[in-house]
Every structure is written in structure tokens, then in C-alpha cells.
């Protein structure tokens with residue numbers, strides 16, 4: 001994980017956690033629990049860490065989501081993510097393979113970008129204004145962790161209480 005903010009780039013894991021915490025985001029760095037190459041299923045490879053996170057934040061499910069240049073309608077899918085939005089549920093992503101960029105608008109401070117790579121878990125809390133894009137490699141496989149019946153819908157309009165007049 002790496003953070004690109006207005007005046008600095010942060011690569012130190014502890015500094016990253018502290019920086020994100022300031023804006024309500026949360027990060028962890030996971031190692032696969034088994035090096036058994038026959039276990040390619042991410043939900044099995046990271047089972048214990050997923051369970052721990054579910055307990056910590058009250059999540060109840062997880063699935064795997066992959067996007068690459070082989071994905072049908074990739075540009076159309078990305079179009080929905082690259083525009084600034086928020087959700088009424090947390091967006092929780094653990095990157096298994098590939099890479100991506102989460103942009104965050106903390107509203108009170110300049111925008112910053114979080115570059116995620118394999119092993120990185122990021123929690124973008126409900127109502128945080130953000131966007132997501134792939135890097136030029138156009139490839140990511142991640143685990144999504146969520147509450148029962150999550151509201152995935154992206155809300156593009158700024159909530160009224162966030163509009164600074």
C-alpha cells in the first residue's frame with residue numbers, strides 16, 4: 001500500500017495506518033495463511049483474517065470479485081466507480097492479486113490516493129466520498145467483505161450536510 005497525498009507519499013505501513021485513521025479509514029496487511037499452492041481459493045487462503053475482521057466490525061459475508069481486460073464491459077463497469085461517490089455501507093476490499101487506486105475526498109482536507117496491492121486490506125467507511133480506478137495493468141482480484149444485504153448502490157450526489165456553502 002502507498003498513499004499519495006498533496007505534499008507527500010507515504011509507504012511506511014504504520015504511517016499509512018495513522019494517516020488513514022485521521023480520516024476514518026482503516027488498513028491491515030495480511031499474509032496468506034497457507035502456502036499450499038493447490039489452495040487457490042482466496043476465501044480459504046485468508047479464512048482466519050476474514051473471520052477476525054468480521055468480528056471486529058460486525059460484517060457477515062465475503063465474496064471474491066475480479067476485473068481485468070478480459071472482463072466484458074470493463075470500461076462501463078469502471079465508469080460507475082471512477083466518479084466520486086459514497087455508499088451507506090462500508091466498502092471493504094482485500095487485494096489478492098493485481099492493483100488499484102482508491103481516491104478519497106475527505107472534504108476538510110485535500111484529496112488523496114491509496115494505491116492497493118496484494119496483501120492490502122482497506123476499509124472505506126460508509127458515507128466517505130471516494131472513487132476507484134484500476135492502474136494501467138487493468139487487473140485486480142479482491143475479496144469483498146460486507147454486512148448482510150449490503151447497499152452497494154453508489155450515491156454520486158454530495159449529501160446535504162457535506163455541502164460547504
Ligand SMILES: [Fe+2]
Pocket residue numbers: 085086087091130131132154
Ligand atoms: Fe465505492
